[in-house]
Amino acid sequence: MSQASARVGAITRFRTALGDSPPLAWAFLYFFCLLSGYYVLRPVREAMAASSDIEAVFPPAMIGFFLDRGVALNEFTLQVIFTLVFVIMLLLQPVYGWLVSRFPRRVFLPVIYLFFIATLLLFYCMFDSGIAGRGLAFILWITVFNLFAVAVFWSFMADIFSNLEARNYYGYIGAAGTIGAFVGPALTKTLVERLGIANMMLVSAALFSVCVLCILKLRKWAVLREAQRQQASGEIPMGGSVWAGLKLIAREPLLRWLALMVVLGVGVGTLLYNEQNAIARSLFTTSEARANYFASIDLAVNSLTLVVQLLVTRGLLSRFGIAPALLIPGAAIILGFSILSASPLPLMIALVQVVTRASEFSLAKPARETIYTRVDRQWRYKAGAAIDTVIYRGGDLTFVWVHKLLSAFGSSVVFGAGLLVASAMTFSAWRLLREAARLPAERKV
Template sequence: MATPIDEPAGTGRPARLRAALAESPPLLWSFLYFFCLLSGYYVLRPVREAMVASSDVTAVFPPALVEFFARRGVALGEFVPQFIFTSVFVAMLALQPAYGWLVSRFPRRVFLPVIYGFFIATLLVFHALFDSGVAGRGLAFVLWLTVFNLFAVAVFWSFMADVYSNAEARRYYGYIGAAGTVGAFLGPVLTGLLVQRLGIANMMLVSCALLAVCMLCILRLRPYAVQREQADGRRSGEVPMGGEVWAGLKLVAREPLLRWLALMVVLGIGVGTLLYNEQILIARSAFADAEQRTAFFSRIDLAVNTLTLVVQLLVTRALLSRFGIAPALLVPAGAVVLGFSVLAASPLPVLVAIVQVVTRASEFSLAKPARETIYTRVGREWRYKAGAAIDTVIYRGGDLVFVWMHKALSTLGSNLVFGAGIVIASAMTFSAWRLLREEAKLPSERPLPADAAGAAERA
């Protein structure tokens, strides 16, 4: 169990935050980085949700694809989430070796700006596509935004594990997460206020500006990562790490800690996907056009981010610094079991929305920061390759399985959907417990010894 970090008696939260900023210069840049990253994503997330929930199939899929399935007797509009999640998984599988090659062959100072520069350039392309109303733009945008969310956020946390030690992560990750939540709070507010005045296309430009600030933060944080690596005697991230392009997936298959971590993530995706698809069905029947659906999803995101911020500011730091990651993993898992039990008994739309908000907020404010502290105690391949593999290919593989499971179960009624959710949530709780057993075997600080199951780095 983690030991408490001593603090002056009677120190209030604002004073503790000021003290943290004074003792850790990179913290302010980390705040700004995560704030702009999540704000840029959440400006666009309601657009994605509106596309997935769209009743206009030609806005989502290219006409040739619609005609292809129509000739075979398949109404593509009835399988929008299933087709999209299948396409996302294929895209992730195709991109995983490209990402592995990039992080293996190039130093951190190259591959981090390249990743964000690519996303900015493609956003400008989507601005043109939405501005001209190109048919099928919805599918391309949903695929792009999903890839952006997973890769950009995974890379952020891997980079933070280069900058901060384990003790610092337990002290600061709650604050960093809160800065991101404020950005996530701002994103849907901007979209809700501006999308009906400016149109969807111009929201792409807003996101571009925010991602440009992220690139500035990377440049300012890099010297602190180098300093941390020198202090720990680890191999520098300013040189290519080498290794195989598929090393991430191989590490997950080989290492028990990573396997349980991946299983917990997949099962968490399962409960989230069941809720997400119920929410899509509600939005499709309740709102007639994309702008109204976009505004609806922005309100859901606003509620999620409000609750997340409250927990991060009042709870996350205390749990991680005083008790370690166990409560931050087990409490959200128990809340999900309880929420699905309520929905199985009474699957009312308003309850679906409430459980969705609680489930996502507990993931963002507690479970995600807790899992990310583990990566401060392992080597770079585990952080940049295995961590990215879990957050991309394995994550979307879980999406693929559960989106089709929902399609089958939904034909039998919402009660059965949420009954299955109880089983999945219970299995997630068990996997969290097994992950904690494996995590306890790690040393209290990074890095691992050179012979520790592939997690170490050679000097």
């Protein structure tokens, strides 16, 4: 089959899916705007994290505090950032647990996004006025946003679509996000040096406002699915403990293996990201140039992701289930880190980064999320969110310090350790598949 025929076939299948499932169009728009808005800002985050202007990243008082104790913050920028992110996640997890336990879905979903929109307007003012320490505040904010906003998106999708529908449609929904993730850095690449970083906050806020509209439109299909399957309604509070998500993870084997797989996947990404960050700091001297570089990486990742999602993901999930989609990325990452441990060239690092992130977004992530269509809402909104926030950032925190230790011995040692982590991640994916096989096709709440 030619590439043109494959594209025509993919478009035809997508149009058929839109006709069969009216909520798919709104879910498509929702994820497109969510990741467009995020990826408009992601290059700004990377530029701040790699900035050599320490006063743009950290508040003067914080710089002085560490200098008085003989510590130069510019030597520990990423370690300090990842530590603070983890602390914030620990503090916010019970707040999120309280929100989803005490309020119905129609309240807490819009509230989460409206809060992030309001804070973006605040960041516009901070960057426009050049307030010292704006970099740290923004990096912490966008990291929290990415994890919570994406986590609640997929939890909401599991309220709307059945397991069979998820296997048929999550590839398309993921492609919508990838298109958005392609448009976002393209906007930044085109506009940031012309308009400045501050105005990118307003572009992103407008896109997140569309997400709120999509939530309101999709709610009726979530209610309908719950009524058809006689499931507990998401229009009433879930109740339960604010720490219920972490308790579920500790109790349920499937969630434990899922959490371990996520942590090890984060470890692979963190080791790779830190090496790439060090390269960017040495090669580029301005925030705008670094933002341009990271936008180029994002464009490459999202281009490959989109091709896989449109041509491979749906067929793989619908015909063979989640096993290939979970195991293929592990094999690709093992191969990539094997090459890097022998030859850690900058171009090869960028290439492996593209393959690693693209395989996660196009295959592993949709496969993991289909599992949540077969479990109850406590698992989706509480355990799933805990894995994607506190546990995810716990992995980040662990491996950012591991990288600091290993980097003293050179890039080959870093990537050799990454190879071991990637192998363990693939083993945890295999164990997760064994646990998922025990789930019913549709679990009643």
